[in-house]
């Protein structure tokens with residue numbers, strides 16, 4: 001009898017538990033300060049919890065419409081027009097999803113066919129590659145270069161061919177904290193118009209951009225928006241990553257395909273949380289003040305480790321800071337991250353895991369979405385190395 005695992009013929013043979021799961025588990029086991037996984041260690045606005053509670057008490061406890069509560073879709077349309085000038089019809093062009101992860105999977109599954117190529121930039125957030133591979137597509141990698149992690153558009157041009165179906169961009173970027181400029185988006189616009197490919201724009205950190213820079217959403221570029229899925233996450237904006245609600249914007253033609261998959265991989269999303277976000281979105285300050293809130297944390301963390309032996313990489317957006325440790329050790333980054341957790345009790349993510357070829361520049365990613373006291377404690381340890 002062949003073994004079960006042989007007959008299963010895994011569709012994702014290379015995939016195991018994610019590094020985030022592993023490092024968070026190690027941090028818990030070692031009682032280490034956890035700056036590895038990207039989530040806040042502080043609470044969301046109490047008003048938001050009240051709004052969910054009120055929605056539950058008022059009987060909003062059954063299935064929401066497949067595309068999401070109309071009130072929430074309308075508020076998202078308003079926000080997108082207000083911030084970026086992009087016009088999306090809440091009826092046909094906005095869908096509420098179970099976090100950005102499901103939106104990313106659904107956008108890929110509904111448009112990428114067997115043999116299609118999808119361009120991704122490494123280091124890359126970890127959910128793009130398996131989604132592409134599961135549907136029979138082929139990830140094509142373009143590397144961002146340390147320390148600025150900017151896109152070299154000449155390299156992108158070289159990998160585009162007849163089979164290129166989609167390009168995935170992510171700004172502000174996880175894990176590097178780099179952001180795309182207007183010029184970058186203009187370059188992308190030129191390339192997509194010549195090649196007819198789709199764009200998936202992962203904008204989950206759209207409200208976390210520093211030093212008076214503005215987030216450049218694809219929604220502000222009409223020629224790009226007409227071929228793009230734009231994906232965001234309320235988890236990142238409202239300190240509620242555990243509620244897993246996000247959304248996707250796309251022109252009606254693309255959204256029609258997206259919803260065909262969405263209705264069978266999730267059907268609809270948590271109703272009371274949607275009702276709460278719909279009301280909370282009236283409070284524009286809650287998202288407009290987020291950049292300043294996180295900039296204070298970024299600045300604090302950078303100042304605290306400035307005199308250490310780590311080297312600070314630029315951090316323009318998102319809630320991650322990369323630190324190089326080439327002056328401390330020549331261990332591989334995975335080994336060093338594990339030792340840092342076990343011996344020194346600070347958990348981080350080694351950046352090589354975000355590369356298909358596991359490129360090791362001796363860099364670790366630290367999440368600064370933490371209370372100031374947590375950052376101070378972690379920095380005191382890092383300063384000793």
Ligand SMILES: Cc1ncc(COP(=O)(O)O)c(C=O)c1O
Nearest residue numbers: 038099100101125174233235246
């Ligand atoms: C770049 C990026 N995209 C997508 C996600 C997933 O977002 P969600 O938790 O809403 O599924 C994350 C979460 O860390 C992320 O960093």
